[in-house]
Amino acid sequence: MIRTLRAGTYAVRRAIGGMARRPLVLALSVSAIGVALLLGGVVFLGARAVANVSSSWGGGVHMVVYLGDDVNPERAQAIAGAIEELDAVEEVTYISPADAFARLEQSLGGRRELLEGVEHGALPSSLEVSFAGGVRDVAGVSPFVDRLRKTPGVEDVELVSDWVDRLVFLLRSLRAGAIGLALLVSLAAIYLVSVTVRLALHARRDEIAILRLVGATERYVKGHVLFDGLVQGALGAGLAAGALHLLHGWIGPDLSATMSGILGTGSFAFFVPREIVALVALGATLGVVGSWLAIEKHVDA
Amino acid sequence: MIALEHVSRRYGRAGEIVALDDVSLEIDEGEFVLLSGPSGAGKSTLLKLIFAAERPESGTIRVLGHDLARLRGSSVPFLRRNIGVVFQNFRLLPGLSALDNVAIALEVRGLPRRVIRERAASALGLVGLARRLEARAGWLSAGEQQRVAIARAIAGEPAILLADEPTGNLDPRLTLDLLQILFEVNRRGTTIIVATHDLQVMAAGARHGWRHLGLETGRIVAPTRHQWLDDAEMVAAAVAPHDLGSVPPIAHDPSHSADHAIFADQPSLHDLMPEQLALAPSGYDESAAEIVPLHVVRSANGRPS
Known part of the structure; x- marks a missing residue:
């Protein structure tokens, strides 16, 4: 044991x-x-941002009830109360014209000047309705929606399930694609690492031959090579984490603003410390796997 | 200690190249054995078989009590720790110091670092490199590199030392130094087998009474076939470093102009193959000689032959 x-x-x-x-x-x-x-x-970071948006939209508002200009907050509360009585409804939120304007301002981010000259009360008040999971389709065909449209004070009812579903489907497809791409990149990475390690082994063939000459066991020789792969993998992962950090600092804020502007939600977050540790571990694993493949092919006795 | 029985080794797809053909021999503990023969005679193959770097097509090989045919692959490294190997091209890591090159042989055994450094330094001291421990191997002279290689081979105190053309890249003076080192290693009890076609080595071997095995086309032949060995002392004197460059002590038959050219162009006898040199006894009859491309008719010190 001590010798080992x-x-x-x-x-x-x-x-x-x-x-x-x-x-x-x-x-x-x-x-x-x-x-x-x-x-x-x-x-990975792109897929996670997409997943966040998808999750946000998938569990968010499903129906917007636009109210007329003459509807005061009390009347709005009454309509909201009627809607809340439905079992399928989880939450009803009143959005005043001022709230709607503030949201619009926020979503425009750096392009707020577009709203110059627009009155703060120009946007209609509305009720945002969230349904329980799995009931959006039911809501779409529910007679309640038709009845709501005829309710005094209600200008329009927009059932957002259709396009949200399409968006969610799109986002989920993007996420699946990103996962597939990540797998491909991983395979390419293993191949790349394997080829590189093979080159490194070629450069070390004399040393390996000498090790065998002086009585090194296969475990010793392979351990030597695998450890090299492990260290190189960890160093490579550290390099990648540094580059990603710089990249995120450079384009991350713009990407977050764009996503928020277009989709009304989402952020392009960087790795948390635990994920960086996982990245380094992944790099080390890649290095070891690449070395292992190279050894099996090129360092047999 | 080493025993080969009817060992054959062939190369090529159909085994058309015969490296060793039905070779049987025994080498005892503490022996110093010279294996001579022309290139392709099977010398290196024989060493590789003893070192378990290759396996024979037929026959059995026993080394240090192990039947190599039955030795598991995982046990081979442990056998090799008892067999030091030295090559013509040294096989050192040029970027490492002399000490680190020698230490490699001990590191694989998992010895304590202090012991490794002590033993490696001791081995380098034995070969006369005590003051060059930290010198990078790539910066050492050929003679020094070969000595590092020997130090690496003997650092683990192996029972057997195999040397494959160890003087191939050394000049005659360095060859003598190396022979003295090998002699000292052998005196300490290590069995040594040297594959060589270096005349100087064989002459020294004859002088010291080392066992001489001739190999030709994969078969052991009687070394007495090389007549020059009959008067090895004289040959040794002729090729000793102090005589190099002084061709006159060695006369040649003027009728052999081609041989004369070889001699004139190569003041180093070290580069001549044994087969290119033969002693001519008194009353020498050229037509009766087996191998007579060059005729030494008197020794370096002027003794008539």
Whole structure:
């Protein structure tokens, strides 16, 4: 056990020394893993942003009841009370003209000047109705909606289920595509890492031959190579995390504003610390897997 | 210690290249054995088989009590830790120091770091490199690199040391130094097998009484076939470093102009194959000789032959 530990310690020391002696090979391997994880990270962050929007829309308002100009807040509350009596309704929120204007301002972000000259009370008041999950279709055919349209004070009823469903479907498709893309990127990353490690192994063939010559076991030789892969993978992941952080700082705010402007929700968030640790672990795993594949093909006794 | 029985090894798709053909031999503990023969005779193959780097098509090989045919792949590294190997091209890692190159052989055994450094330094001291421990191997001279390779081979105190053309890249003076080191290693109890076609090595072997095995086309042949060994002392004197460049002590038959050219262009006898050199005894009859491309008719010190 102690001998194994010592051998392991030497393997670690020699691996680090070996990498330092081959900076070009190290740079190549780390870059390969870094680029692969950078692509994967972009896909992941994009997919998560899409998933957030999808989730937000999927569980949000399903029906908007636009009220007439002559409807005062008390009348609006009465209509809201009638709607709330339905079992399928989860929540009814009154949006005053001022609230609607504020929302519009917020969604326009940096382009608020478009609203110059528009009166704050120009937008109609409305009731936003959220249904319980799975009842939007039912609501669409419900006689209640027809009756509501004929209710005095109600200008129009917009059942948003149709286009929300389409949007949600689109977003979910995008998410599925992103996951598929992430898988492809991962496979490409493993291949890329494997090829790079193979090159690195080629550069180390003399060292490996000498190790065998002096009586190194296969476990020792392979452990040597796998540890190199692990360190290179972790370094590559660190590189990718740094690049993603810079990228996020550069275009993240604009992307968030755009998403919010178009969809009314969503943000382009960066990794939390736990996810960065997972990214580094993923990089290390990629390095080990790539090394393993390369060993199996090219370092057999 | 080493026993081969009817060992054959062939190469090529149809086994058309015979490297070893029905070879049987025994080598005892502490022996110093020279394997000579022309290129392709099977010397390196024989060493690879003993080192378990290759397996024979037929026959059995026993090394240090192990039947190599029955030895599991996972056990081979442990066998190799008892067999040091030295090559003509040294096989060092040029970016590492001499000490680190030697330490590799000990690191794989999981020894404590202090012990590794002590043993590696001791092995380098034995080969005369005590003051070059931290020098990068790539910056050392050929002779020093070969000594590092020997130090790496003996650092683990192996029972057997195999050397494949160890003097191939060394000049005669360095060859003598290396032979002295090998002699010292052998004196400490290590069995040594040197594959060589270096005349100087064989002459030294004859002088020290080392066992000599000839190999030709994969078969063991009687070394006495090389007549020059009959007077090995004289050959050794002729090729000793102090005589290099002083061709005159060695006369040649003027009728062999081609041989004369070889001699004139190559003041280093070290580069000549044994087959290119033969001693001519008194009353020498050229037509009766087996291998007579060059005729040494008197020794370096002027003794008549």
